[in-house]
Amino acid sequence: MQRMGSTEYVSRATNEDLERILAYAGRPGMISLAGGLPDPSVFPREELSEIAGMVIGEMGQDALQYSAAMGVPKLRERISRYMEEELGIGGQGPDSVLVTTGSQESLFSISMSLLREGDAVFTENPTYFVAYTVFREFGARVRPSPMEEDGIDTHSLEAAVRSEEPGRRKFIYVMPVAQNPTGASMGEEKKRHILEIASQYDLMVIEDDPYGLINYSGARPRPLKSMDGEGRVIYLSTFSKVLAPGLRIGWAAGDPGLLSSVSRVKQLIDLNTNTLSQYICSEALERRLIQRNIGRVVEAYRRKRDWMDQALRSEFGDRVSYVLPDSGMFIFARFQGVDTRKMVMRAVESGVLYLPGDSTFVSDPDYSTARLNFSYPGREEISEGIRRLGRVFRPSSP
Amino acid sequence: MQRMGSTEYVSRATNEDLERILAYAGRPGMISLAGGLPDPSVFPREELSEIAGMVIGEMGQDALQYSAAMGVPKLRERISRYMEEELGIGGQGPDSVLVTTGSQESLFSISMSLLREGDAVFTENPTYFVAYTVFREFGARVRPSPMEEDGIDTHSLEAAVRSEEPGRRKFIYVMPVAQNPTGASMGEEKKRHILEIASQYDLMVIEDDPYGLINYSGARPRPLKSMDGEGRVIYLSTFSKVLAPGLRIGWAAGDPGLLSSVSRVKQLIDLNTNTLSQYICSEALERRLIQRNIGRVVEAYRRKRDWMDQALRSEFGDRVSYVLPDSGMFIFARFQGVDTRKMVMRAVESGVLYLPGDSTFVSDPDYSTARLNFSYPGREEISEGIRRLGRVFRPSSP
Structure with a gap:
């Protein structure tokens, strides 16, 4: 097949770097905190x-x-x-x-x-x-x-x-x-x-x-x-x-x-x-x-938010900061001394995925942030996911 | 409420003239041949x-x-x-x-x-x-x-x-x-x-x-x-x-x-x-x-196409011309000596609506054309619709 000028193929919209990262969500054994999916158990x-x-x-x-x-x-x-x-x-x-x-x-x-x-x-x-x-x-x-x-x-x-x-x-x-x-x-x-x-x-x-x-x-x-x-x-x-x-x-x-x-x-x-x-x-x-379903959603997600909150506190102590959200599906955490974009491939290797926070900034990105989803993963995945994150983000001994 | 510069409200896409015409499809008693809807009787x-x-x-x-x-x-x-x-x-x-x-x-x-x-x-x-x-x-x-x-x-x-x-x-x-x-x-x-x-x-x-x-x-x-x-x-x-x-x-x-x-x-x-x-x-x-449903669709629409063909022939004789379509939902008819865009409001008054053909031309519109849908209307509507069209398009006696 004759090539058709490859520039013609380039969509106006690309964030390929991010896409490449998110593609790891499907890897066997991966705990993904990167997405934004509802918990299917709340579908009536x-x-x-x-x-x-x-x-x-x-x-x-x-x-x-x-x-x-x-x-x-x-x-x-x-x-x-x-x-x-x-x-x-x-x-x-x-x-x-x-x-x-x-x-x-x-x-x-x-x-x-x-x-x-x-x-x-x-x-x-x-x-x-x-x-x-x-x-x-x-x-x-x-x-x-x-x-x-x-x-x-x-x-x-x-x-x-x-x-x-x-x-x-x-x-x-x-x-x-x-x-x-x-x-x-x-x-x-x-x-x-x-x-x-x-x-x-x-x-x-x-x-x-x-x-x-x-x-x-x-x-x-x-x-x-x-x-x-x-x-x-x-x-x-x-x-x-x-x-x-x-x-x-x-x-x-x-x-x-x-x-x-x-x-x-x-x-x-x-x-x-x-x-x-x-x-x-x-x-x-x-x-x-x-x-009527709203009550079910609130109850399920409040519990999950609290599990993630506890896991983050116990794993990171005061090396992590965030505002505990009153609603929604995410905790946006700031990890002291961590560059989350640089660490994301190491996280992937350790079986946990998050959304590097810098991709959500229009300008002046804060590279120490990560968006963590709590609505989709189960209780065990939340704690194990945060445990893996703890190992990846641990200040390395010299 | 304060007006917000009305130019901001103008969509890039407008064919308001056509929209205004098509809105008449909902009038009580109107026989619309203007649309492009499937016959719901073919939905399984x-x-x-x-x-x-x-x-x-x-x-x-x-x-x-x-x-x-x-x-x-x-x-x-x-x-x-x-x-x-x-x-x-x-x-x-x-x-x-x-x-x-x-x-x-x-x-x-x-x-x-x-x-x-x-x-x-x-x-x-x-x-x-x-x-x-x-x-x-x-x-x-x-x-x-x-x-x-x-x-x-x-x-x-x-x-x-x-x-x-x-x-x-x-x-x-x-x-x-x-x-x-x-x-x-x-x-x-x-x-x-x-x-x-x-x-x-x-x-x-x-x-x-x-x-x-x-x-x-x-x-x-x-x-x-x-x-x-x-x-x-x-x-x-x-x-x-x-x-x-x-x-x-x-x-x-x-x-x-x-x-x-x-x-x-x-x-x-x-x-x-x-x-x-x-x-x-x-x-x-x-x-x-x-x-399996394709057979049902073909049978239903072939019949309807033939009803419309017969109605057009008997109402207009050789004052109408078209290629009888082998597929699809429309007959695109050319009415000798008629300006279908000019006549459309008179058609509306007579209880029948069609798509003036000129709106489908990118350039050099043929104003004598109309797109007539046969998939949606029933047998009686097809014949009565074409009869009404016949009265509207009749060369007026001086």
């Missing part, structure tokens, strides 16, 4: 099996057909009610909801709709690395502000926004609950400050909230969207963490005009979101299966 | 209901979880075998298959991977209007060549290719079977010529083949991919037409290196294709449900 399989069979049998004519780019009307209505009842987000009727293939597709299609070469997007640092890859893919300059224990440094954020020309400021992207990767949750004052900045400098805010309903300390935090008096916030969430990610149902909630415009981009991508999954989620909301 | 609901329940119940741990960006391995393997057994496409192992959210997402992510501002893409004229919108979205210049009764004018295609600088020639996009909208199927000689052009001018070919297995005359045409000695063809297909579109499972088959690079873009869009649907399709292939 029996109920979902019954619902899927029923939905196809009784509504298959519609549930197996193409559907509207904005989403199945009944599901949009039930998501609207769910946000109001469970999250305190009012005033977002069905017209304010766009259903997408996971909330990832919301993020992608909003970015594609709004971003032009040279636009500025303001993010947390570190942040969700797939998000900043998407922003850059559409030509945006990513302007990060450091994370503090209670969320993004909003004074640094304001300075970054102020330093950009008004026409170049596009949106602020934040994860107020269990930020990925740090696990930090945002304080009320910072939330108010972000909305003030958005108002003063005429910006939109993308609030990415996969974990809003999962809380290990009992108190459910208020989403930014529930405090959004000017309609500047686009709220993203998903059923991936509270029901099952394989169904790939997420959504964006916000200004109907904007979302209808985003739905035209979404249509170019995949015409419409999986209709069967939309019917399944709609029925699961109606039966309150999702609402 | 009972079997799919049983399969979905079983897949979740017995494999829910994996079927409800995140999955690989390239697709579920077992499904990729079965698609590989399906292409070999049913389509005569050999040599495409599981590594050559990328599973996507409908074949639309294959088209989108391949375009995003390969196209750069100013690249030339060579298409049929008219063509699938969502495809050329996607190409333009990524900055490509679309170079159309006219359709003949047996497919694209390959001499015009070659001239267009030759006229472009080598570095600017990106790919040829064709639908060899039941081309959308014309319904034409490509002759063997043209297929060979396209592969020669691709080889001579060092181009890739995207072969979009949703209907390859649906054939009303009995003979299954050979896909371009099965004649592709140099690995230049990326073959796209889907289970939307032979099983159910609501499952949103399509795929691309071709060079593994290219597809692995495309999968990185796909990952930015939606992380992975719906896992549950992949398990359902995999099981449906294994039980030969899809293979």
